Amino acid sequence: MYEVEVKVAADLNAVAERLEELGAERTGEVVQVDTYYDAPHRDFAETDEALRVRRETEDGDTEARITYKGPLVESESKTREEHETPVEDGETADAVFENLGFEPAATVEKDRRFYRWDGYTVTLDDVSGVGEFVEVETETDEAGVEAAREGAFEVLQELGLDPDDQTRTSYLGLLLGDAS
Amino acid sequence: MYEVEVKVAADLNAVAERLEELGAERTGEVVQVDTYYDAPHRDFAETDEALRVRRETEDGDTEARITYKGPLVESESKTREEHETPVEDGETADAVFENLGFEPAATVEKDRRFYRWDGYTVTLDDVSGVGEFVEVETETDEAGVEAAREGAFEVLQELGLDPDDQTRTSYLGLLLGDAS
Numbered sequence: 001m002y003e004v005e006v007k008v009a010a011d012l013n014a015v016a017e018r019l020e021e022l023g024a025e026r027t028g029e030v031v032q033v034d035t036y037y038d039a040p041h042r043d044f045a046e047t048d049e050a051l052r053v054r055r056e057t058e059d060g061d062t063e064a065r066i067t068y069k070g071p072l073v074e075s076e077s078k079t080r081e082e083h084e085t086p087v088e089d090g091e092t093a094d095a096v097f098e099n100l101g102f103e104p105a106a107t108v109e110k111d112r113r114f115y116r117w118d119g120y121t122v123t124l125d126d127v128s129g130v131g132e133f134v135e136v137e138t139e140t141d142e143a144g145v146e147a148a149r150e151g152a153f154e155v156l157q158e159l160g161l162d163p164d165d166q167t168r169t170s171y172l173g174l175l176l177g178d179a180s
Numbered sequence: 181m182y183e184v185e186v187k188v189a190a191d192l193n194a195v196a197e198r199l200e201e202l203g204a205e206r207t208g209e210v211v212q213v214d215t216y217y218d219a220p221h222r223d224f225a226e227t228d229e230a231l232r233v234r235r236e237t238e239d240g241d242t243e244a245r246i247t248y249k250g251p252l253v254e255s256e257s258k259t260r261e262e263h264e265t266p267v268e269d270g271e272t273a274d275a276v277f278e279n280l281g282f283e284p285a286a287t288v289e290k291d292r293r294f295y296r297w298d299g300y301t302v303t304l305d306d307v308s309g310v311g312e313f314v315e316v317e318t319e320t321d322e323a324g325v326e327a328a329r330e331g332a333f334e335v336l337q338e339l340g341l342d343p344d345d346q347t348r349t350s351y352l353g354l355l356l357g358d359a360s
Contacts, residue, residue, distance in 0.1 A: 041221035041281060051280065066267075068276040083279065085272035087246075092265035096248040099263065100231065101221060 002079075004148040005137035008156060008165040012124045012132045016113070018159050024117035030058045034108040035094065036172055040101035047071060050172070051102065053093050064090025108171050120155050130174045134161060182259075184328040185317035188336060188345040192304045192312045196293070198339050204297035211237045214288040215274065216352055220281035227251060230352070231282065233273050244270025288351050300335050310354045314341060 019026075037051040044050060048071035055064050063086055070081035087093045098104070113124040123135040136155045140148040153163040169177070199206075217231040224230060228251035235244050243266055250261030267273045278284070293304040303315040316335045320328040333343040349357070 039280065049279075051276075066273075066276060068279050070279060081279070083272045083275040085267050085269040085276075087265050087267045089265040092263045093246075095263040096231075096246060096265075099229075099248050099250060099261070100219065 001139050002142060002145050002148075003137060003139055004145060004152060005135055006149070006152040006156060006163065006166055007133055007135045007168075008161050008163070009131055009167065010124075010134040010159075010161055012113075012126060012134070015122075015124060015134050015159050015161070019115050019117065019122065022117060022158065024115045024122065027114045027116050027121075028058065029111070029113045030056050031111050032056050032109070034172075035104050036106050036108070037097055037102040038105040040103075044105075051097070053090055053097070055090050062090075064088075064093060066093050106172060106175055108175055110171065118151070118155055118158075120152060122155065122159070125171075127171050127174075130171055133167075133171075134159065181319050182322060182325050182328075183317060183319055184325060184332060185315055186329070186332040186336060186343065186346055187313055187315045188341050188343070188347065189311055190304075190314040190339075190341055192293075192306060192314070195304060195314050195339050195341070199295050199297065199302065202297060202338065204295040204302065207294045207296050207301075208238065209291070209293045211291050212289070213237075214352075215284050216286045216288070217277055217282040218285040220283075231277070233270055233277070235270050242270075244268075244273060246273050286352060286355055288355055290351065298331070298335055298338075300332060302335065302339070305351075307351050307354075310351055313347075313351075314339065 033055045035053045037053075038044060039049075039051065042049070050067075050069040052067045052069070053064060054067060055062050065084055065086045067082065067084040073079050073081065094104075108130075109128040111126040115122040115124070120136050120138045123137070125133045125135060127133065134156070136152040138148050138152065156163050167174070213235045215233045217233075218224060219229075219231065222229070230247075230249040232247045232249070233244060234247060235242050237243075245264055245266045247262065247264040253259050253261065274284075288310075289308040291306040295302040295304070300316050300318045303317070305313045305315060307313060314336070316332040318328050318332065336343050347354070
């Protein structure tokens with residue numbers, strides 16, 4: 001399975017209005033607070049890895065999960081090894097990593113509103129300290145990647161956005177870029 | 181709160197019979213499989229730390245948890261900093277640590293039968309590759325430590341065991357000692 005995802009900077013109020021006009025289904029809203037860690041024995045920026053503790057709050061309930069992301073194994077499809085599991089207590093997960101010598105490097109906080117439109121998930125992300133972005137994504141098999149990408153571009157255009165504005169940098173990358 | 185714990189090698193069948201005779205309440209049975217990790221950047225044997233992923237199975241249900249144990253902060257009471265949280269998926273927790281460069285160092289597997297007797301928890305541990313042990317433990321405030329230890333010795337004697345046989349080495353230590 002491949003995840004096809006296109007992300008552009010956008011005015012979220014304008015996009016939300018457009019989605020309402022189109023009659024897109026609003027499917028949820030969450031707040032995600034992600035703490036990314038530096039390792040004591042490796043430079044994750046060089047190894048292209050990430051260790052994250054995420055808190056996701058939906059309807060007042062908060063769930064924590066730990067995630068390891070490995071380096072890109074195939075750059076065209078942006079495929080990575082990823083291991084993620086919910087943990088009962090996020091503070092304890094933080095304490096385990098910090099005691100092992102990992103240090104909080106950056107926190108990415110975003111408010112995410114989800115819509116469903118034309119076979120795609122459209123996510124309106126308000127990322128603290130970074131800006132507002134729209135992500136259009138879907139899953140497909142290998143043969144369908146190109147068509148899925150074209151379809152995502154069409155959805156962007158329907159929303160009044162320009163596929164040429166696409167950014168491939170992660171929110172963490174954008175945040176650290178802003179800070180440097 | 182202090183945990184007072186006394187552990188001696190014992191013939192578990194004989195102790196179980198004695199507990200039945202005394203009318204001790206049997207409170208449960210679990211199987212624990214503990215994977216201890218070596219760190220890529222520290223020698224845990226030197227720093228007196230431990231990182232563990234535990235699977236505990238009770239009545240057919242298995243729960244996983246990750247635990248960090250810090251060095252002794254006070255040797256008399258064997259007090260350590262400890263951080264432990266359940267995780268939804270133990271294999272994923274293993275994968276996170278292994279991808280970060282931690283390596284499985286040893287696995288301690290034990291069958292634990294719990295009894296309640298005279299204010300103490302009596303645990304019959306059958307530890308694979310190590311042997312059979314009885315642990316007698318209770319919690320107390322600082323002022324009660326000495327009396328609690330005396331009480332634990334009395335329970336051992338009631339069970340036909342000799343407090344002088346006490347071992348202070350962890351099962352991991354005993355396992356690694358056997359292997360070296």
